[in-house]
Structures are given as C-alpha cells and as structure tokens.
Amino acid sequence: MKKEILFSPGPTNVPSEILLEGAKRTIHHRTKAFTAMLEKAEKGLAGAFDTKGDVYILTSSGSGGMETAVVNFLSRNDNVLILNTGAFGRRWANIVKAYGIMADVLEYPWGESFKLRDVEAKLKDKKYKAVLCQLGETSTGTVNDIKALGGIMPKDTLLIVDAVSSLMTEEFHMDKWNVDICVSGSQKGLMMPPGLAFIALRKGLDAELGKGDLPSFYFSLVHAKASREKGQTPWTPAVNLIYQLNKALEMLKEEGLDNVIQRHKDMASIARKTVVEMGLELFSSAPSNGITAVKVPEGMDGSKLIEHICEKYGVRFANGQREYKGKIIRIAHMGYVTVPDILMALNCLWLGLKKYGFKARPGAIITALETAAGLDNK
Numbered sequence: 001m002k003k004e005i006l007f008s009p010g011p012t013n014v015p016s017e018i019l020l021e022g023a024k025r026t027i028h029h030r031t032k033a034f035t036a037m038l039e040k041a042e043k044g045l046a047g048a049f050d051t052k053g054d055v056y057i058l059t060s061s062g063s064g065g066m067e068t069a070v071v072n073f074l075s076r077n078d079n080v081l082i083l084n085t086g087a088f089g090r091r092w093a094n095i096v097k098a099y100g101i102m103a104d105v106l107e108y109p110w111g112e113s114f115k116l117r118d119v120e121a122k123l124k125d126k127k128y129k130a131v132l133c134q135l136g137e138t139s140t141g142t143v144n145d146i147k148a149l150g151g152i153m154p155k156d157t158l159l160i161v162d163a164v165s166s167l168m169t170e171e172f173h174m175d176k177w178n179v180d181i182c183v184s185g186s187q188k189g190l191m192m193p194p195g196l197a198f199i200a201l202r203k204g205l206d207a208e209l210g211k212g213d214l215p216s217f218y219f220s221l222v223h224a225k226a227s228r229e230k231g232q233t234p235w236t237p238a239v240n241l242i243y244q245l246n247k248a249l250e251m252l253k254e255e256g257l258d259n260v261i262q263r264h265k266d267m268a269s270i271a272r273k274t275v276v277e278m279g280l281e282l283f284s285s286a287p288s289n290g291i292t293a294v295k296v297p298e299g300m301d302g303s304k305l306i307e308h309i310c311e312k313y314g315v316r317f318a319n320g321q322r323e324y325k326g327k328i329i330r331i332a333h334m335g336y337v338t339v340p341d342i343l344m345a346l347n348c349l350w351l352g353l354k355k356y357g358f359k360a361r362p363g364a365i366i367t368a369l370e371t372a373a374g375l376d377n378k
C-alpha cells in the first residue's frame with residue numbers, strides 16, 4: 001500500500017473537510033446564494049492579505065494572477081524593475097516581455113534574497129512604473145523582505161508582490177507594508193486543489209483600472225470590477241472551488257492566522273535544524289517558512305533520491321527547478337502540514353539518504369524530536 005503525502009510546494013495536501021466541500025452539488029452562479037458565498041470568500045481573503053482593498057478571485061492558476069497584475073496596471077511604454085531571485089522572478093520577466101514592456105532586472109544568484117540597497121540605487125536612478133517581486137521564492141526556498149522594500153518605495157511606483165506560495169506561510173501585511181498589488185493562489189498555503197488565483201488591490205487602486213493600454217480580455221479587471229459590484233464574476237466561476245475556499249478560510253480563521261504563520265515557522269525550524277544535523281547544507285541564505293531547500297550531497301543524483309523516497313515511502317519532495325534539477329531537494333511544509341508530518345518526512349529523507357550511501361547522522365532524528373519538544377516549552 002502506498003499513502004502519498006505531498007511535501008511539494010504546490011499542489012499541497014488538501015484536508016478531507018475541504019475535499020468534501022468540493023463534492024457538494026454545484027449551484028448556479030447567477031443567484032443570490034452564489035453572491036453570498038463569493039462575498040464571504042472575498043472578505044476572508046482580504047483578511048488573509050491584511051488589506052482594506054478589494055480581492056478578486058480568478059479561475060486560473062497563480063500565473064494567471066501574475067498576468068492579471070501586469071495587463072491591468074502596466075502600459076506599453078512603462079519601465080518596470082524586476083527583482084529576480086529565482087524561477088518565479090524569471091516568470092515576472094517573461095510575462096512583461098510577452099507584453100512588450102521594458103524591464104530592468106536585478107538578478108540574484110539562486111538561494112539569495114534581493115538586497116535593499118541595490119533596489120534603492122535603481123529607484124534613485126530611474127523612474128519606474130512598478131517593482132515586481134516575490135515574497136517567497138519557491139524555487140529556492142527563500143523569503144524576501146517586502147516590509148523593508150515597502151518602506152523605500154517612491155509614491156508613484158507600484159509595488160507588485162507575488163505571494164502565491166507565501167500567503168499564510170509568511171507574515172504579510174499588505175496595507176501596513178505599502179504593497180499595492182498582491183497575487184496568490186489556491187494550491188499552496190491555502191491547502192486547496194489548484195484552480196484559483198487571487199489578486200488583492202490596495203484600497204483605491206481600482207480607480208486606475210482601464211487606464212492602461214495593454215490588450216486583455218479574460219483577465220481584464222474592468223469586467224471583473226463591474227461584475228463584482230453586483231456580487232458576480234464576469235465569467236463562469238469555479239463554483240465548487242469557492243465552496244472549498246470558504247472552508248479553507250474558515251479552518252485558517254479557526255486556527256488563528258497568527259497561529260498558522262507560527263506553525264509554519266515551527267516546521268521550518270525543525271526542518272532546518274534537522275537537515276543541518278544530518279550533515280546537509282541549506283540552499284538558501286534567507287530560508288522561508290513554507291519550504292526548506294537543501295543541497296544534494298556531492299556526487300548523489302538528487303532526482304533519483306527524490307523518486308526513491310516517493311516510490312518507497314509515498315513522501316513527495318520537490319526537485320530543483322531548471323539548472324538546479326537533481327542538485328537540490330525542496331521540502332515543502334506549507335498548508336495542511338503539521339509537526340508530526342514534518343517529523344515523518346525528515347525520517348524518510350534520512351532513510352533515503354542512507355540508501356544512497358550518504359551517512360546522515362542518526363542524531364539528526366533526535367534533533368528533530370528535541371526541536372519539536374522545545375516548541376511546546378515556549
């Protein structure tokens with residue numbers, strides 16, 4: 001028997017309470033009942049983003065949310081600054097390129113977060129319409145300091161943040177941190193199936209809708225705003241995913257949003273201490289709460305190790321992306337993951353490493369337990 005548990009940074013494990021919501025009978029969306037559930041979800045999400053602004057729910061994966069930010073708020077002759085700290089920073093660059101927007105890219109080696117003084121220098125040098133970046137860079141398990149970045153943003157430059165994998169795993173306060181636009185998705189920290197993207201706009205920013213000159217249709221928030229005012233979406237919404245979203249938001253609220261973040265911090269702390277004790281090296285110099293990336297030991301094929309651990313134990317870690325395939329292991333502990341889950345996953349990592357000839361110190365498992373025990377005494 002194989003019981004697969006996801007330790008991948010999307011999709012993540014979906015609790016049965018949420019799965020069952022998806023099995024409810026689909027209602028028609030041009031109804032009062034749908035409006036009520038949509039508005040409830042929008043309100044819950046605004047709490048998660050910590051904004052007084054509006055949140056739009058899109059039927060797409062997270063990248064659709066990123067594209068929505070671009071097509072609605074940028075124009076052809078704009079200059080933008082991209083803070084590229086990995087595969088998803090590169091995605092911002094690819095999206096703006098597809099629309100012919102001029103971008104300066106501050107590119108960092110994978111595993112590093114952006115440096116504020118570089119951004120400051122760029123902002124002094126040139127006037128940008130927007131700065132685009134990630135709160136959590138999933139490809140490297142790195143967190144960026146959005147709070148500090150928000151503190152140095154010029155008044156008329158938009159701060160556009162991708163928090164697809166970091167909403168509900170990292171501390172984040174959209175309004176307080178001066179973020180104008182933030183994007184997230186359903187299949188990561190929100191412990192839902194894939195299929196929804198969310199875009200939150202700072203209060204008042206919707207007045208800018210329709211002023212840009214980029215082509216858009218499905219992702220045009222001009223349509224979405226007009227519908228939103230009637231408690232609707234412009235196109236057929238993913239009704240069952242919205243049932244699930246409300247359940248997820250309810251569960252997160254019940255745990256307490258601060259406690260959710262703390263749980264992620266705790267799991268990250270167990271994972272980091274344990275892998276280091278095993279004799280592995282962390283990949284990121286600014287590791288995130290939702291995902292721990294570790295370097296594969298010299299001479300070992302990381303892809304084989306990851307496949308073996310999944311085949312044998314049903315524990316699915318994620319491989320490195322692009323040039324880091326086979327070179328790093330990404331242990332995601334985001335969403336529906338608890339302390340016992342991460343302890344189990346680390347045990348399986350230990351077993352896998354042993355199988356491939358790496359002598360991970362057995363004391364590492366005790367370190368995992370003692371770190372977990374220490375959490376209770378805080």
Ligand SMILES: *Cc1c(COP(=O)(O)O)cnc(C)c1O
Nearest residue numbers: 010061062063088138162164165
């Ligand atoms: C997952 C993810 C996305 C979106 O990916 P989709 O596959 O389109 O959902 C964007 N940014 C980050 C940081 C992500 O982790």
